[in-house]
Amino acid sequence: MTIRLWWIRPEDFKASPAALALLSPEERQQQQRFIPPAKRHEYLVTRVLVRSVLGEMLGTAPENLRFVLNDWGRPALAPESTIAPLHFNISHTEGLIVCLVSDEHQVGVDTEHLDRASTLLKLAPDVFAPDELRELRALTEYEQPQRAVLLWTLKESYIKARGMGLSMPLDSFAFRFDQSNIILELANPLEDDQTCWKFETHQLGSHIISATLSLHGQKKQVESRINIAEFTSRG
Numbered sequence: 001m002t003i004r005l006w007w008i009r010p011e012d013f014k015a016s017p018a019a020l021a022l023l024s025p026e027e028r029q030q031q032q033r034f035i036p037p038a039k040r041h042e043y044l045v046t047r048v049l050v051r052s053v054l055g056e057m058l059g060t061a062p063e064n065l066r067f068v069l070n071d072w073g074r075p076a077l078a079p080e081s082t083i084a085p086l087h088f089n090i091s092h093t094e095g096l097i098v099c100l101v102s103d104e105h106q107v108g109v110d111t112e113h114l115d116r117a118s119t120l121l122k123l124a125p126d127v128f129a130p131d132e133l134r135e136l137r138a139l140t141e142y143e144q145p146q147r148a149v150l151l152w153t154l155k156e157s158y159i160k161a162r163g164m165g166l167s168m169p170l171d172s173f174a175f176r177f178d179q180s181n182i183i184l185e186l187a188n189p190l191e192d193d194q195t196c197w198k199f200e201t202h203q204l205g206s207h208i209i210s211a212t213l214s215l216h217g218q219k220k221q222v223e224s225r226i227n228i229a230e231f232t233s234r235g
């Protein structure tokens, strides 16, 4: 069983013709549409990261992988690119790109810089559930920024694991912190089994990363934690 979180700082990756050659013609076109150079570079590094790690796991040349999108835009490997299930999810923000991969669990991942805290604290009543908001406001001024980013990335990683994007209202579920456990509470428990998810959070420098694993149809105790690895440039 593999659950690995790959990360790379885009500034550590040197763009090269070899790296660009890993992208499909559509991806190369898409890359050219980004005007800011940083966004263009981020797009390239993301594609190289995803194609390289999945290609290595599948024993397939990265440039030969094909992807499809679900109705809400989540990319997955096209059926012809893989025989066994291989789940992945991507998140990119300024200064960090992450890709969570599992051969067993559907996954979701989100990362944000702690700099986002002030925006999130302003948006808190709109983006957090009432219980989350109450717990957030009970914290000290010093603790609130970290909690806001933690909550936001957890919510996004859960939404992304479900694959439905923002069609899921952000206040329809809440996260509670019970010592070292992260507990999901759904406004309508009939929509999903809230005990069928495992959550993990990590901090890498000033970035928070939250990961969600689906345990649906599997035993609820996943012993192994997520293995974190830096993706080093092969471009």
Ligand SMILES: CC(C)(COP(=O)(O)OP(=O)(O)OC[C@H]1O[C@@H](n2cnc3c(N)ncnc32)[C@H](O)[C@@H]1OP(=O)(O)O)[C@@H](O)C(=O)NCCC(=O)NCCS
Binding pocket: 046, 072, 073, 074, 075, 089, 090, 091, 092, 093, 109, 110, 111, 119, 120, 123, 156, 159, 160, 161, 162, 163, 164, 165, 166
């Ligand atoms: C996918 C979504 C949930 C997260 O996007 P995001 O946090 O902006 O961006 P991330 O970098 O974390 O994730 C983007 C990646 O998620 C993946 N993704 C796209 N749609 C997805 C979906 N429905 N489910 C899961 N993953 C999805 C893609 O791989 C995408 O990267 P790519 O386009 O390079 O392939 C998106 O629906 C969204 O718009 N979120 C809201 C952002 C927002 O409103 N922010 C303002 C409040 S502070």
